[in-house]
Amino acid sequence: MKGLWAIARRELQSYFASPVAYVVFTIFLLLSGYLFFNALLYFNLFSLQASQYPWMAQQLNINQMVIQPHMHNFVVLLLFVIPLLTMRLFAEEKKQMTIELLLTSPISVGQIVLGKFLAAFVVFLGLIVLSTTFPWIVSAISDIDIGPILTGYLGVILLGGLYLAVGVFASTLTQNQIVAAVVSFGLLLLLYILPFASNALPGPMAKVISSVGFAEHFEDFTKGLIDIPALTYFLSLIVFILFLAKQIVESVRWR
Amino acid sequence: MIQVQELTKRYGDFEAIQGVSFSIGKGEIVGFLGPNGAGKTTTMRILSCFMPPTSGSGSIAGLDLFRNSLEVRKRIGYLPEHPPLYPEMTVRGYLFFVATIKGISKREQKAKLSKAIEQCGLVEVQDRLIGRLSKGYRQRIGIAQALIHDPEVVILDEPTIGLDPAQIIEIRRLIKSLAGERTILLSTHILPEVSMLCNRVIVINRGKILASDAYEKLTSEMDRGQRLHLKARGLDVERLRSLPGIVDVQSEDADSCLVEAEQGKEMREAVSRYVISQGWGLLELTSKSLTLEEVYLRLISESEGYSA
Numbered sequence A: 001m002k003g004l005w006a007i008a009r010r011e012l013q014s015y016f017a018s019p020v021a022y023v024v025f026t027i028f029l030l031l032s033g034y035l036f037f038n039a040l041l042y043f044n045l046f047s048l049q050a051s052q053y054p055w056m057a058q059q060l061n062i063n064q065m066v067i068q069p070h071m072h073n074f075v076v077l078l079l080f081v082i083p084l085l086t087m088r089l090f091a092e093e094k095k096q097m098t099i100e101l102l103l104t105s106p107i108s109v110g111q112i113v114l115g116k117f118l119a120a121f122v123v124f125l126g127l128i129v130l131s132t133t134f135p136w137i138v139s140a141i142s143d144i145d146i147g148p149i150l151t152g153y154l155g156v157i158l159l160g161g162l163y164l165a166v167g168v169f170a171s172t173l174t175q176n177q178i179v180a181a182v183v184s185f186g187l188l189l190l191l192y193i194l195p196f197a198s199n200a201l202p203g204p205m206a207k208v209i210s211s212v213g214f215a216e217h218f219e220d221f222t223k224g225l226i227d228i229p230a231l232t233y234f235l236s237l238i239v240f241i242l243f244l245a246k247q248i249v250e251s252v253r254w255r
Numbered sequence B: 001m002i003q004v005q006e007l008t009k010r011y012g013d014f015e016a017i018q019g020v021s022f023s024i025g026k027g028e029i030v031g032f033l034g035p036n037g038a039g040k041t042t043t044m045r046i047l048s049c050f051m052p053p054t055s056g057s058g059s060i061a062g063l064d065l066f067r068n069s070l071e072v073r074k075r076i077g078y079l080p081e082h083p084p085l086y087p088e089m090t091v092r093g094y095l096f097f098v099a100t101i102k103g104i105s106k107r108e109q110k111a112k113l114s115k116a117i118e119q120c121g122l123v124e125v126q127d128r129l130i131g132r133l134s135k136g137y138r139q140r141i142g143i144a145q146a147l148i149h150d151p152e153v154v155i156l157d158e159p160t161i162g163l164d165p166a167q168i169i170e171i172r173r174l175i176k177s178l179a180g181e182r183t184i185l186l187s188t189h190i191l192p193e194v195s196m197l198c199n200r201v202i203v204i205n206r207g208k209i210l211a212s213d214a215y216e217k218l219t220s221e222m223d224r225g226q227r228l229h230l231k232a233r234g235l236d237v238e239r240l241r242s243l244p245g246i247v248d249v250q251s252e253d254a255d256s257c258l259v260e261a262e263q264g265k266e267m268r269e270a271v272s273r274y275v276i277s278q279g280w281g282l283l284e285l286t287s288k289s290l291t292l293e294e295v296y297l298r299l300i301s302e303s304e305g306y307s308a
């Protein structure tokens, strides 16, 4: 256990020793801020019109028009951002041969993988916490239902966990950071588009394939629901992918 | 302390080591010699539990390298060929990290950290970033990293590479001071280092062990006969060669030559008497044993299929 914390702490330290984390934070917040306030302005315009056409007012729902799109923006933005946060984790360790230190120390590979995942997760949580300023500002100036925001953010955290696990896994495959980033981006994109791509397939198969993708599970959270199957989907997939990553690192020993 | 039997490691089709067996007793300092690509690093990586062999087995302190890997790793300090350093950390921060993952308790950490920093001459640089330090300092951090948890067995892959002469002496002294309690296996290309530090040498070439013996034994065994260095004014090599008991005489310059006598024969007296009787002015007569260099080169070239 002590090994796990040591790995996580060291990893966190090196996140903030390199410019990558800062650049990623800045770009991410700028983009999500731009998208958020754009949605807000649109909502503003819409409500101005609604004051002239009362029938429009019924559709006026800040949760649906601002908060839900905000959550959906995460799906895409994180797709680009998380591979950049995870690409270094094992690739650099292999390249610098520091993996030799880790694997000859009396700690298990499980601890190494979890420690690294944990560090990346903490960085990601920092990003998410910063991004809550946008809905927080809105909730300060308007009357807004806080429930869907909370479940939405729970969804985002689970989604981020899945992205990070995939990123960690990709990083174990290579000693080249760029390759690691591209592979995790590709895998995540695949998981994202699976439901759209299964439209042409026969009924039952399409259902199975689309449920492997994360889109529909994530959707539930943004609607203000915490449903157990979705929760199970994310948690079990994260555990499974991290397990694969551990197997890959161990297999380095067998080559 | 260290025991390996019939280790073989294959990278694809290529056998990096084949049937490597040796054992090292507690407290020994053993030098591991061999040309580039001989399989030293490969063997050391197996011993340090970084990777398993394709076949064969080994144990350290009676613990199997693979079944008890975790326990073995607690007892080993390992300096890989490339010191495993994180450039963005400070020296102290790095060693603290290593101490933690090596399982040193919080209580002991501080003392062990200071000791390692002191031992390896890192006091002045302890708060600097590793990435900004010179190669020699990085090597020393690598050594500090291997020693920090007071391991019973220390495996050092070319420990003095990249150090300045003063530091080499310092580090050799450090290694020497570890002897007794600890068992040390070190690889190097600097042969005098081996004769200085080690009780025993293991010579490997093309993945096979060629010799594994005490340094003195190795040199005397390879010695075909006694060798004398003779310096005398007016020396005539041809006449000297006809003296019974002498195998060969090689002249070095006008006044001196190298005399090779038959195995097990003490020839100094006979040679000096002969020199005097010939009226040559005897200036110098010393007995010379084979240097490790000569032994090593002879072993390697014999294994390559032609004799030296």
Ligand SMILES: Nc1ncnc2c1ncn2[C@@H]1O[C@H](COP(=O)(O)OP(=O)(O)OP(=O)(O)O)[C@@H](O)[C@H]1O
Residues within 6 Å of the ligand: B011, B014, B015, B016, B034, B035, B036, B037, B038, B039, B040, B041, B042, B043, B081
């Ligand atoms: N990962 C690898 N894949 C393929 N071949 C390898 C690998 N590692 C080592 N080898 C080969 O195995 C052989 C032994 O290498 P090793 O590094 O053990 O030699 P060495 O004795 O340490 O040499 P040096 O004195 O140059 O450090 C070499 O021919 C090398 O090319």
Ligand SMILES: [Mg+2]
Residues within 6 Å of the ligand: B040, B041, B042, B081, B157
């Ligand atoms: Mg080597």
